[in-house]
Structure formats: C-alpha cells, structure tokens
Amino acid sequence: MNIPLYIQVKQKITQELMSGNWRAGDLIPSEIELAQSYQVSQGTVRKAIDELSIEKILIRRQGKGTYVTTHNEEQIQLRFLRLTSSKGNKEKLESQLLSFEKTRVNSYVANRLNLRPGSSVYKIKRVLTFARKPLILDEIYISTIPFKGLNAEMINQKKGSLYRLYESNYGIQMLNADEKIKAVSAEAEVSKLLNIKKGHPILGIERVSYTYGNKPIEWRLGLCLTDEYHYQTELE
Template identity: 60%
Template sequence: MNPLYVQIKKRITENLVGGLWHPGQSIPSEIELAHSFNVSQGTVRKAIDELAAESILIRRQGKGTFVASHNEENIQLRFLRLTSSIGNKEKLDNRLISFGKEKASNGLAKTLKINNASTIVSIKRVLTFNQKPLILDLIKVPASSFRGLTPEKIVEKKGSMYRMYESDFGIQMLHAKEKIKAVAANSEVAKILGVKVNSPILSVERISFTYDNSPIEWRLGLCLTENHHYATELE
C-alpha cells in the first residue's frame, strides 16, 4: 500500500484532471482538505508540498493554494529557455507559416501514444524578437484532442500555444523533455530564418506532457543562437 500522502496526492490530482478545480483558481484550504479526506493537516501538507515542487500547485502564504496556469500575469512562456545573451528585454511576435492536417508517422504515433496513422494537426510558425526571426517551430498535436483548433486561435494568443491549449481546450502542459542538437540550416530553414544555408542552428526537440505523463505535443524548435542562448541549470 502506498503512503497516505501519496494517495491524497493522487486524489488531488484526480480533482485537477476532472476539472473540479481550474487553473488560476484556489483549491480548498489545507484544513478543509484534511477534513474531507479524513487525514491530518500534516498529511495534506506533504501531498501539496510535492505538487508544489512539481509546479502543479502554487502556494501563497496568507492567500491559499492555487492551480498553476500558463495564463499567469507575470510568467508567460514558462517553457521558453532561450534568452538574450546581451540581456535586453525584447518584444515577442508570432507569424504562422502553415497549418494543416496529416497522418501521423509510426514514430510520431509512438511518441504521442496514439494509433498509427491517426490524424494530427501540423503547425509551422516563426517567433520573432524585435522584428527579427529567431525560432522556427514545427508543432504536431493529435487532432482528436484539439478539435476546433484553427489558425485564427494561434494568431490570437500571440505565441503562447500552452495558454491556448489551457483556455480553449482544457489541456495543461505540466512538464517536457527536450533533446538538443546543433544542426546545419537547410535551404528552407535558412530562408525563413534569414541566414545562410549551412549556418549552425540549435535544434530543440520537445515532447510535452500533461497529467499522468500523457504526451500531448511534439515540437521541433530551430533557434538562432548568435545573440541568444539556451539556459539551464544542473544539480
């Protein structure tokens, strides 16, 4: 049998998945949860501690515990690790290049855990900072999870796909795995990003997950790193 706090953690997660508590809103207080789950406050605390460490919940002293959201005022683009090397604030923009549906390849179907040849939505877009192209994104998501996804919705949210997934489809990105390589720009990429063919490009392949480690988006980001870098920390 699992420890009690793990069971509580699971029940809280179920409430989040089930849509009982919504992103940005507060969940019941620790004392209330302790009563409704018939455990001590300390046990609820430990469960919430872990969820907070995973950035699924956010504690605010004196106010309550809140469901994490991509729609927060301050933090936009929670998953964007690319930052300017010279440190100036920059204006982000989003230009859609193509939008269409296609059949998933076997490899993609496997990583997204969907049936072979399922329909997926394929999106190509460019992120620009200060008018200059910076990242070419190729994004693929299962069509079944995103019925009603249109080019207009992408343009509307100005770059933050995850905000849109959350507010328009009730799907929350919680964590992601990335594989990073250095590659040479081919002619198409070079043209879109405005560099010479064979210029070095940072390739960032990402698989994003929602609750219970379900993969929900595959993405390939091709980034210019002349004046920017991908920042990370090791422990």
Template identity: 55%
Template sequence: MNNAPASPSFRPLYEQIKVLITQSLIAGEWRPGEAIPSEMELAARFKVSQGTVRKAVDELAAENILVRRQGKGTYVATHNEEHTKLRFLRLTAADGKKELLENQLLECNRGKATAEMARQLGLKTGASIIEVKRLLSFSGKPVILDHIIIPAAPFKGLNGSKIQDNNGSMYSMYETQYGIRMVRAEERLKAIAADEASAQLLGVAVGTPLLRIERVSCTYGDKPMEWRLGLCVTEEHHYRNELE
C-alpha cells in the same frame, strides 16, 4: 481514506494524496488559476492528517502544478499569467535584456500521425493530428522556427485563424480554449547545420549552426499532448536553465 486508487502497500500516504489531488485536477474539479480547498479541508476530505496533505501539496507546488500564495491559499498553476506564459521557452538574449516576442504563422494543416509521431504522443499510427509551423522573432529578428504536432481530437476546431487570433503562447491557448494545461516537458537538444529551407526562413546562411530543441509536453497524469521541434539561431541568444 475513501475511494483511494489501488496502490502498492509501500507507497507513502502523502503520495496517495498527491495522486488523488491530481485526479481531481484531471477531472476539472479545480481549473487553472482557481484556488483549491485548504489543507484542513483536504485533510478532512481524505481522512488524513493536515501534515500529510501539506507534504503532497508541497510536491505538487515543486512540480509547478500548484502555486502557493502567501496569505491567500493554494492555486492551480496556469500558463495564462504573464510570468508563466513562456515557462517552457528557455531561449534568452545573451545580454539578458527582455525582448518583444512576435509569432508568424506559416502553416496549420491536418494530417495523419506517422509511426514515430504516434509513438511520441501515445496515439495509433494514422490518427488525426494538427500540424503547425511558426516563425518566432525576438525584437523583429527571426530566432526560432517552430514545428508543432498535436492530436486533433482534444483540440477540436483548432485552425490557423484561432492561432493568429491568439497570437501568443500556444500553451495559454490550449488551457483557456480547450481546458488542457501542460504541466511538464521533456527536451532533447542537439547542434545541427541549417538546411536551405530553414536558413531562408531564419535569414541565415546555409550551414549556420542551429540549436535543435525537440520537446514532448504532457498534461496531468503524464499524458503527452504536444510534440514540438524548434530550430534556434543562437548567435545572440543562449539556452538558459535552472538546476536545483
């Protein structure tokens, strides 16, 4: 293998190939939605067996970073396809019916990262951030109050007008307009009572139980790029997850 990064001798070869493929994704060699070279081509490039490449690609596919398409090849996963646009949104109707999702922008402001926000996003305290607040409605009924914070530098020019023009998945917008794809998210869930401000926006009584979902989303290389807090009304919805 040429140009392999320094790594402990105990790291399996397929994991080294996985790192190299990820580095190519970070560098933008293959963009979201594009096909990557075949296993045979990658094996020749990295001077390893095709089986080693296959195992590395299998892991990346299991992590939803790559997508295998029968008879077509392997592609870089994207948030811009209908079935993946809302991959991180786990709130679904209790009766299982598909609903129309609508987004209402409440605020989009620039500010400075607090010590806690800086810690969550790997920034320096006081770094420039963009703060977004939205109200998400399902079939016309307010269900989620969204509070989003992202570092300003990678999202140059992002403002309320761009968010309203997009009127859909923030992750799809990050990817198509800024070249930043979120590949992993970590969430923490907690039950809270609605305060006066959230109750008014969500159209519920003060003290109504809400599901508080705090999420940190990362791009390639496990780099955190978004902190999000969702306050969710779950009277007619539930949080759905699939465990393997």
C-alpha cells in the same frame, strides 16, 4: 495498502485536477478543509501539497490559499522557453503563423505521442521573432482528438502562447516536457525563413510536452538561431 497517506492525498488531488473539477487558476479548498474531507491530519495534506507545489502543479499564496497553476499569468507564460539573449536584452516575443493543416502523423512522432501511425493530427508551423529578428522556426504536432475544431484564427488570436490556448480553450495543461538538443545545419527552406545563409549552424530542439499522468500531448521541433542568443539550463 502500504502506500503512504500523503501519496494517496496527492493522488486524490491529482484526480480532481484531471477530472476538471479544479481548473487552471482556481483556488482549491484550504488545508484544513482538505484534511477534514480526506480524514487525515493537516500535516499530511501539507506534505502532499508541498510536493505538488514543487512540481509546479499547485501554487501556494500565504494568507490567500492554494491555487492551480495556470499559463495565463504573465510571469509563468514563458516557463518552457530557455532561450535568452547573450547580451541580457529582454525583447518582446512575437509569433507569425506560417501554416496550419490537418494531416496524418508519421511513425516517429506517433511513437513520441503514443498515437497510432497515420492517425489525424494538426501540424502548425510558425516563426518566433525577438526584436523583429526571426529566431525560432517551430514545427508542431498535436492530435486532433483533444483539440477538435482548432483553426488558424484561434492560434492567431492567442498571439504566441499555444499553451495558453490549450489551457483556456481546451482545458489541457502542459505540466512538464523533455527536450533533446542537437546542432544542425540550416537547410534551404529554413535559412530563408530565419534570414541566414544555407548551412549556418543552428540548434535543433525536439520537445515532447506532457499533461497530468505523464500523458504526451504535443511534439515540436524548434530550429533556433543562437548567434546572439543561447539556451540556458541549471544543473544539480
């Protein structure tokens, strides 16, 4: 095998995470302990953990130890939300569930999630509100298989953060996501829900989110009103 040792260590650590031995928020063994158990030097473990913490899969805390990233901490909860107020306000986000149903997935979403067309999914519709103004209309699909028993009540309990729900109730962590953005016109139903005129320009954000091993878990389409907000990114 010509795979570098630190890559192998990375894979071993990832296996512990995928298998559920180490769970979100857990403190993992120290670098020295890992070095002993994998029979490599501390520097090699360090390099593996370095990369995993760049990928935001692990978090180091000097003096304390290395932890598995979690969506349950306040600061990290809105990690995937790129919408910010153009005036710099920091308003509280609220979520209102519109509908929750079990249905069959269409072929487009099935492709994105590596599911068979027509297989069983949960479909979630909701409105996200900032400062009491409706801003985002979400339509979300997840396979019923890993989320067995999910219901509307559970979603309402977690008020807003689906990713916290996935993690705490099903042990599924969202690690990264792809987004595709278009400008579209608000249709009749959308314009009513977002309280705008029909035909008003809005952002259509299509997102696929992935867990360990780049396995796609969730597809969503977010329709966002960007009159007073904007989508923000950094390019390198």
